[in-house]
Amino acid sequence: MTEVVKVDGISKRFGEKEAVSDVSFSIQRGEVVALLGPNGAGKTTMISMILGLMKPTGGNLHLFNQQPMNKSVREQVGTMLQEVSVPLGLKVKEILEMVRHYYKNPLSMNELIAYTGLSDKDLKTRAEKLSGGQKRRLNFALALAGNPSLLIFDEPTVGMDIESRKRFWDTIKLLAHQGKTILFTTHYLQEADDVAERILLFHNGRIAADGTPSSIKARLTKQFVSFCYEGPTDVLDRLYPNQWTFRNGRIFVETLDTDEVLFTLFQKNLHVNQIEIERGKLEDAFRELTAKEVG
Numbered sequence: 001m002t003e004v005v006k007v008d009g010i011s012k013r014f015g016e017k018e019a020v021s022d023v024s025f026s027i028q029r030g031e032v033v034a035l036l037g038p039n040g041a042g043k044t045t046m047i048s049m050i051l052g053l054m055k056p057t058g059g060n061l062h063l064f065n066q067q068p069m070n071k072s073v074r075e076q077v078g079t080m081l082q083e084v085s086v087p088l089g090l091k092v093k094e095i096l097e098m099v100r101h102y103y104k105n106p107l108s109m110n111e112l113i114a115y116t117g118l119s120d121k122d123l124k125t126r127a128e129k130l131s132g133g134q135k136r137r138l139n140f141a142l143a144l145a146g147n148p149s150l151l152i153f154d155e156p157t158v159g160m161d162i163e164s165r166k167r168f169w170d171t172i173k174l175l176a177h178q179g180k181t182i183l184f185t186t187h188y189l190q191e192a193d194d195v196a197e198r199i200l201l202f203h204n205g206r207i208a209a210d211g212t213p214s215s216i217k218a219r220l221t222k223q224f225v226s227f228c229y230e231g232p233t234d235v236l237d238r239l240y241p242n243q244w245t246f247r248n249g250r251i252f253v254e255t256l257d258t259d260e261v262l263f264t265l266f267q268k269n270l271h272v273n274q275i276e277i278e279r280g281k282l283e284d285a286f287r288e289l290t291a292k293e294v295g
């Protein structure tokens with residue numbers, strides 16, 4: 001395995017405020033990682049340091065075993081940050097051609113168009129005249145222009161409509177399939193759940209959880225077995241006192257051990273059907289993990 005990003009005991013202090021506190025993690029080649037966390041958790045600060053745009057106050061940080069600002073590193077990294085800025089006075093196609101020429105092995109114009117959804121009309125438009133969503137497409141194309149092996153995005157889908165968002169994630173999945181390493185921040189839990197194979201959950205400048213979306217969900221203490229049941233409910237009161245509720249035509253039993261509930265249902269021969277196990281949603285895990293102070 002090749003280590004692409006290595007963050008070792010990184011901290012960042014702004015005056016009294018420690019935005020990132022002694023954070024360590026590494027990302028291997030080909031991983032798709034979402035940096036998730038509530039407002040002010042330290043995600044953007046972390047990304048800025050990884051990109052070498054901000055100097056840590058402590059710790060060490062390497063990309064491809066080198067300092068982030070090395071030219072050979074920057075040539076392998078494509079990035080799209082929160083602020084959308086575009087060069088003035090040039091048409092989209094001219095900007096893309098110019099940036100492509102900078103790289104040894106750029107993506108072709110056709111690939112950039114297919115990946116980002118820029119239209120012929122967009123290509124002929126002066127960049128400053130593009131709409132916010134189109135500017136984001138241009139920024140995405142600029143991030144991909146050099147055919148980078150590491151892609152880093154800070155809130156990439158903010159300001160995109162549903163269709164652009166879908167195209168963006170479809171492209172990301174395709175690039176991930178090609179073996180690119182991808183790190184992105186998002187506020188949308190669904191995006192992290194759908195796209196990332198690993199989530200780094202930030203809270204108060206530290207990592208509150210690091211794992212696959214399903215392993216993070218599995219850390220939830222609350223789980224449910226739900227089913228349809230038309231028999232007498234006193235048996236439920238006996239088996240699951242204060243544990244069961246009735247919602248939308250189904251019985252929900254809250255439990256720490258779903259296997260045990262299933263076993264009892266069958267053992268007691270209750271006539272239940274349409275049984276489902278709910279191991280919790282990422283949203284609940286997010287709330288649970290960020291509700292408590294992480295020391």
Ligand SMILES: Nc1ncnc2c1ncn2[C@@H]1O[C@H](COP(=O)(O)OP(=O)(O)OP(=O)(O)O)[C@@H](O)[C@H]1O
Nearest residue numbers: 014017018019037038039040041042043044045046
């Ligand atoms: N340049 C700065 N000067 C002072 N404080 C800063 C600066 N940049 C960030 N902070 C503070 O550091 C903390 C982390 O901010 P950061 O922007 O990294 O969080 P975030 O997780 O990206 O939040 P959001 O989801 O709102 O973008 C916040 O308390 C923020 O106010």
